[in-house]
Structures are given as C-alpha cells and as structure tokens.
Amino acid sequence: MNTAKNVPELFGSMVFNETVMKERLPKDVYKKLKKTMREGTAIDADVAAVVATAMKDWAVTKGATHYTHWFQPMTGVTAEKHDSFISPTDDGSVMMEFSGKELIKGEPDASSFPSGGLRATFEARGYTAWDPTSYAFVKDGSLYIPTAFCSYTGEILDKKTPLLRSMEAISTQACRVLKLFGKNVRRVSTTVGPEQEYFLIDKKDYAQRKDLIFTGRTLFGAKPPKGQEMEDHYFGSIRPRVAAFMQELDEELWKLGIFAKTKHNEVAPAQHEMAPVFTTTNIATDHNQLTMEVMKRVAQKHGFICLLHEKPFDGVNGSGKHNNWSISTDEGENLLEPGKTPSENAQFLLFLTAVIKAVDEYQDLLRISVASAGNDHRLGANEAPPAIVSMFIGDELQAILDAIESGEDYTDMAKTKMDLGVSVLPDIPKDTTDRNRTSPFAFTGNKFEFRMLGSAINIACPNIMINTAVAEELRLFADELEKADDFHTALVALIKREIKAHKRIIFNGNGYDDAWLAEAEKRGLHNLKSTADALPHYTDEANVELFARHGVYTRVEMESREEALLEEYYKTLHIEALTMSDMVREEILPACVVYQSDLAKTVKNKKEAGVAGGMEADLLGRVSALTEELYNKCRELDAAVAQAPDADAETIAHYYHDTILPAMDAVRAPADQLEMLVGKKYWPFPTYSDILFYV
Numbered sequence: 001m002n003t004a005k006n007v008p009e010l011f012g013s014m015v016f017n018e019t020v021m022k023e024r025l026p027k028d029v030y031k032k033l034k035k036t037m038r039e040g041t042a043i044d045a046d047v048a049a050v051v052a053t054a055m056k057d058w059a060v061t062k063g064a065t066h067y068t069h070w071f072q073p074m075t076g077v078t079a080e081k082h083d084s085f086i087s088p089t090d091d092g093s094v095m096m097e098f099s100g101k102e103l104i105k106g107e108p109d110a111s112s113f114p115s116g117g118l119r120a121t122f123e124a125r126g127y128t129a130w131d132p133t134s135y136a137f138v139k140d141g142s143l144y145i146p147t148a149f150c151s152y153t154g155e156i157l158d159k160k161t162p163l164l165r166s167m168e169a170i171s172t173q174a175c176r177v178l179k180l181f182g183k184n185v186r187r188v189s190t191t192v193g194p195e196q197e198y199f200l201i202d203k204k205d206y207a208q209r210k211d212l213i214f215t216g217r218t219l220f221g222a223k224p225p226k227g228q229e230m231e232d233h234y235f236g237s238i239r240p241r242v243a244a245f246m247q248e249l250d251e252e253l254w255k256l257g258i259f260a261k262t263k264h265n266e267v268a269p270a271q272h273e274m275a276p277v278f279t280t281t282n283i284a285t286d287h288n289q290l291t292m293e294v295m296k297r298v299a300q301k302h303g304f305i306c307l308l309h310e311k312p313f314d315g316v317n318g319s320g321k322h323n324n325w326s327i328s329t330d331e332g333e334n335l336l337e338p339g340k341t342p343s344e345n346a347q348f349l350l351f352l353t354a355v356i357k358a359v360d361e362y363q364d365l366l367r368i369s370v371a372s373a374g375n376d377h378r379l380g381a382n383e384a385p386p387a388i389v390s391m392f393i394g395d396e397l398q399a400i401l402d403a404i405e406s407g408e409d410y411t412d413m414a415k416t417k418m419d420l421g422v423s424v425l426p427d428i429p430k431d432t433t434d435r436n437r438t439s440p441f442a443f444t445g446n447k448f449e450f451r452m453l454g455s456a457i458n459i460a461c462p463n464i465m466i467n468t469a470v471a472e473e474l475r476l477f478a479d480e481l482e483k484a485d486d487f488h489t490a491l492v493a494l495i496k497r498e499i500k501a502h503k504r505i506i507f508n509g510n511g512y513d514d515a516w517l518a519e520a521e522k523r524g525l526h527n528l529k530s531t532a533d534a535l536p537h538y539t540d541e542a543n544v545e546l547f548a549r550h551g552v553y554t555r556v557e558m559e560s561r562e563e564a565l566l567e568e569y570y571k572t573l574h575i576e577a578l579t580m581s582d583m584v585r586e587e588i589l590p591a592c593v594v595y596q597s598d599l600a601k602t603v604k605n606k607k608e609a610g611v612a613g614g615m616e617a618d619l620l621g622r623v624s625a626l627t628e629e630l631y632n633k634c635r636e637l638d639a640a641v642a643q644a645p646d647a648d649a650e651t652i653a654h655y656y657h658d659t660i661l662p663a664m665d666a667v668r669a670p671a672d673q674l675e676m677l678v679g680k681k682y683w684p685f686p687t688y689s690d691i692l693f694y695v
C-alpha cells in the first residue's frame, strides 16, 4: 500500500469524529451532541440512544464486536473491560445492540483499583461515565468509549474527572479576565503537545532479564565501552528496523486520529522520541495514553520491546516527556502569544504574570505532579531538570519584566520606548527564547514547556496542577481588577507588584549548575529531592484549599490520592528489591561460582604442570572477594526488606527511600564489577553492550 497517498484517508479512520457524526446522526441530534461537547451540559436519554446506535453501527463496519468504557484509574495506566454488542433474540440467534444507557454509564467492579483507602472492598461499586468531549474510537475489535470513573458515593477514582474540572476552572476564570479586556469569550481551553521519549530494545534481550520484565528497568549493568559520549545518536539516521517500527506506529496513531508529527533518535543509544501536534488537554491526555499503549504493541510486532521507564539504564540518559502547555479561546486566540497591539500586550503580560505567580506559589504541586520512583532517577541528575521548580522566560521578556518592575522605560536594541499598555511591545521572536534545555518550566515563544515529566507518567496530573493553580491566580486578578476604578492603572500596578513578589521563581541560567542549588536555597525555593520528600506536601493546607475552591478535589480525595501515590512508590521499590535479590541468588552468584571453579581448576592444573604465572590466581582472588561482598550485601538487603516498618504510608515511603535504596546500590556495585571480570559465556544475562547496540 502506498501509505503516503492514503494518509488523509487513514487519518482518524477509526475515530467516531466530526465527519462521521455529521454523516451518521440526524441533524438535531448532532447539534445537541455538539452543544454537550462544547458546553459540558448533560445529555438527554433519547439523544444518547440515537448516538449509541449510530456509534455501534459505525463501529461494526470497522470490525468491532465489543465495546468498552475506557478509563484512567489512579494507577496511571488505562483500564478497560469489554462487553460484546451481542444480545439474544427470541428465535435463538443474536442481534448487535448498544443502548444509550450502556453508552452513558458503565459499572466496572472497582474493588481492584487503588483508591488510597477511599473505598472499602465491600462497597466496591464504582461507575464510569461517558466523556463526550473526547471521541470514541475502534481499536482491536472494540469500540472504545472514553469515560470518567467515580465511586458510588461520588468520590472520583480516576485522572480524567479532575482534569476536566481543572479545565473548567481555568476556563471560568480566564473568561472573567478576558471580559475586562472587552472580550466576550464563552470558553477557554488549555492545549498540550506532549513530546514522548522511549527506548526500543530487542525482545530476545528483554526476555532474559528479570529486572526489565518485573520492574521496567535494569537493576544491574556495567557501563559499556561506548555510551552516549560521542553524541552520535541524537537526530542520527534511523536504523531500518526502527524506521519500520516508526512508520507502522505513525499509521496506527493516525488511524486513531492522533497527530503524530515528529520522530527522531534521542541522545542515548536505542532512545527515540515522538511528538504530536498539540490539541486540547483532555484529548491530548487520552491520546498520550493511547500512544504509549500503541508504541508497546507495535514494538512487539517488530521484535522489539518499548521501554517507557524513566531510567531503564544507568549511565545513559533516561526518558522524559515535555508537556508543552498554553491557553486558547474557543476562537483560537492563544493567550500566551505576545500580541501586536498595546492592549494585546497588556493582556499577554497579565496571563504571563498569572503563570509566573502560579508556578511560584504552587512549586510543590508541580514537583508532586511528576513524582514517581522512576522519575527520581532523572530529576536532579545531570540530564533532566533539577528537582527544584523554576522558570525560564528568556532575556527579552526578562528585560521587559525588569522595566515594568522598576517603572523605567524598557529599551531594547532599537531603543523602543515601552509603557505597558500604551506603546507596542517589541516583537518577541520565538527563537530568542534560547532553547534553555536545563529549565524545568520554560517559555518557548507562545507556550510553556514543562520538562520535569517522566516518560511513563499520565500527563493528566501535571496539567491538573497547572490548570488549577493558574485558575486561582486569574481568579484573584479578576477579583481585584473588576473592582478597580481605572482598569489600566490597576492593571499596571498589579503586574508590577506580582512580578516583584514572584520573580524569585525565574531563573534564566544553567539549571544543571551546582551554584543554582545554593542560589535556589537562598531564594527559598523548594528542593523536594525524592518522591518520599515531595508527596507529603500534597495535602498541605494551601493545596487543599486551592483544589476545594475550584471544585477539583475534596480534602478526602486528596488524602486518598496522596496515600495511593505513596503506596505506589514504596511498592515499586519493594518489587525492585525483591527482583534484585532474586537475580543475585538465582543467577549471578551461581555464575560466579562456576567461573571461580573453572579458574581454580586452571590454577591447580598449571601448578601441577609446573607453569609459572599467577594471573588466574589473581583473578580468582578478585572474583572471590567481590562474590563474597555481593553475597553479604544481598543478605543485608533481604534483611532490610524484612524489617520494613508496618506503619503509615509516609513512614514506609521514607524507609524505602532512606534504607532500601542505599542497600540496593550496595548490592549493585560488586555485581557490576563482577560483570566486567567474569567471562561473557558465564554471565547469566545480556549486558548493556548487548542491549543498547543491537542490529
């Protein structure tokens, strides 16, 4: 098939989108559905019934026999349970049916999803509710209906519901602010384009490594002779096998209406990236979840395993996800686009100020939103932004903010006089924003790029935090400015005051530099180094108040989320510790024993033959000492795991961070040294060289 020709035809072919709706729904039903999608209003039962039948009929033409309510529980992955359309008829045959009720509401047994103690198993019932703002689609013979997931008592149990609520909150407040600029806007949406990094490795290598299978990352592995130091992989030519994977991935994503746009090799060997064109946050989130799933599935077809873990290999770069974020009106005006007129400039600066203030006041939430056991290996290491949240805005914007703050005229190179809201802001060319790669939260011309996300994360969380925090600042701004006698004077005063109060969050320098750590501490910025340090701040009073005020989370929901996240963290480390110990006892120690025995035989034989030279004896001594050490450290790790406290989630999380992680490092060190000494044919699993440099 000539794919190039067929892309437009392929694109969205498995999606119940605008075109299909127009084609298959009666006009009045289509209009009502659109209204629901646009304004978030409830849908009538009779409309739902018509939509359901049309969806089913269309899905059947795409080969679907089942439908599923697709949701995003707190685990971060998506969940689905499939029911067939089949319904028995009187004459003993079957009909394909799908009712409005089945479309709107589903009842999965919720007892096996984490709820952070929110719901006892005996009251396990939860329900899923159709989210009409994200299109249904057909995949693997099922009609997928994007849904939100709640408990019967109304507490939310998923990541989509709070995301939709946060989008609602920022829309409400942004519309208030826009009204002050004389604009009647009905709805404002946040937009996101997530760049996704991943590793592709050979299935055969994967299958031989318990650590990859159980934990998604290697727990052992000496550095290969060649890593990423030659910088020859980034944007390098793509291996044919990988190119074939990427082509099929694009096609599969296009079918699902996902705007896969850019693909290239990344910094580390065997690492790649895919970036889609941005879209509304809710859809971008659904699409990113789908992208990760499709990546894994397509990889298998090509004999690969796709690793989405943040740090699959020590010593080479890990994988992240860049969350490009902006706010647009329903007419498509990007509110973070510096304008061309004085009034547009003032509006831009107000929204910019809101984001700056939000990031400063809710640093801890942003840090929490990307906290996971996997991401802890990246943040703060010299490859990803530090664990300290700061913002980069570039020299030009910085000069403008400085001028506003000091009340002086802003003079750029061309000596343009700048008086906020009176003269025209100088053009801010997109690329003078310098591509500072070390900043966690960088302004890149008309959007912010939040770069702390781990590759495996569900992007809902960070976006819930950003949306709600910015909504809160816009609320405060609107409250103040609505009361002002003279809007322009009040606006200038407000921006000036807030820039002064929150400029500590702006850092345009090198975030990888140690000097920044000291400077950040002086500025009083949070440095929440690990997930165990960060998560307990989730339920700080200011954060609880924020989410309650905007109707995103209740206190109970936040407490339960904090607990679920802490549990996820220490359970991950627990599994890693057990896997490590298992690999040492079952695989590494036996290999070392055999190698030592062969060496010992040679030593003995040589001595008997009267041959001089003690190289084997020397090697035997070194291997023996390291093997002893490995054995002892492994026993210490086992003991430490056995002594884990039976306490609250926070205490256990700290224990795993403070005690288990160092114990694991102590096991790894002699094992990696042994890998370099023990003969290749003895070593029980593929090494970094084998895995990262496949053909």
Ligand code: ADP
Pocket (backbone or CB within 6 Å): 191, 192, 193, 194, 195, 275, 276, 277, 278, 279, 324, 325, 326, 327, 334, 444, 446, 447
């Ligand atoms: P890079 O950062 O790799 O140089 P770009 O800046 O072109 O690449 O885009 C990165 C990502 O930002 C893409 O996914 C793109 O769709 C997204 N993006 C561009 N504009 C916006 C916007 N207004 N809102 C959200 N995401 C955007």
Ligand code: MG
Pocket (backbone or CB within 6 Å): 195, 322, 449
């Ligand atoms: Mg980018």
